[in-house]
Amino acid sequence: MSFLTEGLYFRKISEFEDKTEGEFQHFGPLQEQILKIMNDSGMLGAPVPKVKAKSLTEELMNFDKGFNFIQSWHKSEIMSRKMWSEYSGIENNIDGAIIVISPFTMDILLRKNLLTSWEFKVVDYVNDKSRARNAFFTKHEDYRWEKEERICIDIKKLIFGNKNILPEMACLNSMRNYNFRGGNFPFVKDIFKYKDENGFIVDIPDLNKSVEGVLVPNNCSSDFESEINDILISKKYNIKVKRVNVDSLENINNIIQ
Structure with a gap:
């Protein structure tokens, strides 16, 4: 429910359970060719061994993992029991919810509020x-x-918009309205809020006007349904919770209409 009350939570990719997140072919044929050209030209002084170059590119890849943060969505028009199970734990907790929003709408919100990076x-x-x-x-x-x-x-560009090195995400709180090279740094706004050591919240304006549905299991508790509806009212969302059969293959667009 933090989505409804706070905004989008972005988690550092290096903290994901899947440790291959953020990895790629950091030293492939192209990098080998570039290294050969540089070694042959003497540009690097003493030739750099391939194993050392590969190690350096791996370090850069791992460095980059600490500066990229992810917010994930399941893109489907059909209900998915597996998603309910994996991310809501519905077998052990009947009080879970999913948020429905159009990818097109989300893209517009991002373009309006996050101008770069x-x-x-x-x-x-x-x-x-x-x-x-x-x-x-x-x-x-x-x-x-x-x-x-x-x-x-x-977030690497956030560092260049701040007088301080970024020791931890908490320093986002000190970056509001920072003046950068004669203008407003386009990424530093009050919509960024520190959450924890692994991530931050982006509280995007008009999110309450853009969410198309909040779905809960048919057998969720009445208290849980009421709690979410109270949040929707207090945050001025123009929708109400809808109960759904999580085992159905019903089209979500038909449900939220």
């Missing part, structure tokens, strides 16, 4: 992450059932 794309599924060309929008085939579309924010 973000991407919103469908994830590609691959057999070998170590051969993938993209670090943050590829996952192993084992996760294909997730049908994920994700938002990725690279």
